[in-house]
Amino acid sequence: MAKEVQTDQAKGPEHVAIIMDGNGRWAQMRGRPRLFGHHAGARRVREIVEACPAQGVKYLTVFAFSTENWKRTQTEVAGLMKLFRRYILRESRDLYESGVRVRFIGDRVRLDDKLVNLMDELELLTSGNDRVHLTIALNYGGRDEVTRAAKRLAYEIETGKLSYKDVDAETLSRFLDTHVLPDPDLVIRTSGEARISNFLLWQSAYSEYEFIDTLWPDFTAEEFARVVGSYGARDRRFGAVKV
Numbered sequence: 001m002a003k004e005v006q007t008d009q010a011k012g013p014e015h016v017a018i019i020m021d022g023n024g025r026w027a028q029m030r031g032r033p034r035l036f037g038h039h040a041g042a043r044r045v046r047e048i049v050e051a052c053p054a055q056g057v058k059y060l061t062v063f064a065f066s067t068e069n070w071k072r073t074q075t076e077v078a079g080l081m082k083l084f085r086r087y088i089l090r091e092s093r094d095l096y097e098s099g100v101r102v103r104f105i106g107d108r109v110r111l112d113d114k115l116v117n118l119m120d121e122l123e124l125l126t127s128g129n130d131r132v133h134l135t136i137a138l139n140y141g142g143r144d145e146v147t148r149a150a151k152r153l154a155y156e157i158e159t160g161k162l163s164y165k166d167v168d169a170e171t172l173s174r175f176l177d178t179h180v181l182p183d184p185d186l187v188i189r190t191s192g193e194a195r196i197s198n199f200l201l202w203q204s205a206y207s208e209y210e211f212i213d214t215l216w217p218d219f220t221a222e223e224f225a226r227v228v229g230s231y232g233a234r235d236r237r238f239g240a241v242k243v
């Protein structure tokens with residue numbers, strides 16, 4: 001049966017998620033090592049976070065390292081891990097002072113203790129902030145997240161805290177890394193690839209997608225504003241028929 005759905009497109013997306021792709025190609029085009037591109041990419045993250053309030057974007061989620069990225073060379077993986085540690089050390093104060101609340105999603109088990117400690121500290125430091133909610137996906141994979149959630153849910157059932165009869169989409173969502181976040185309204189992927197690559201699989205069931213040709217290190221606040229602005233022209237119905 002047709003269901004009336006209220007959509008508030010004029011407001012723009014509240015939650016934007018980004019697959020930051022193209023760092024490697026950006027560096028290679030300049031004859032530089034791939035890590036040079038990742039460093040340039042990290043600088044863009046800050047610019048885009050800063051651009052969020054003016055666009056009415058309250059939640060920004062970025063894909064920094066996937067569960068599949070471990071397959072890259074040891075040099076690149078180690079360089080990225082070092083970059084994440086340095087990023088947190090260098091940016092913490094500024095993020096805190098500019099009202100950004102930082103969260104990390106993904107499986108921390110495989111990350112080194114030094115990095116995990118820095119992640120915990122930054123989450124704690126910024127936990128009182130509410131201007132922009134920045135979520136960094138680190139060792140994150142959508143299937144891995146749903147699998148970990150299912151495991152925890154199964155444990156609750158096995159230990160008698162839940163009945164299998166209680167299991168529905170809402171219950172499972174509570175076990176996801178993203179349980180405190182709204183679903184993304186808009187997912188942007190840079191660098192011309194039109195794939196989801198295991199990013200927020202469950203949460204993006206009704207998200208709009210924008211695939212942009214620009215390589216991530218070239219993705220400016222102006223382009224972000226344009227892409228976010230174009231979202232207002234869309235008509236999301238969440239599977240229902242607009243009447």
Ligand code: FPP
Nearest residue numbers: 020021022023024025038041042045064087
């Ligand atoms: C994909 O580009 C990018 C990554 C795997 C790493 C993303 C990391 C950053 C943008 C920097 C750090 C971020 C934070 C939050 C500190 P690619 O290497 O796959 O590019 P390619 O497709 O051109 O090879």
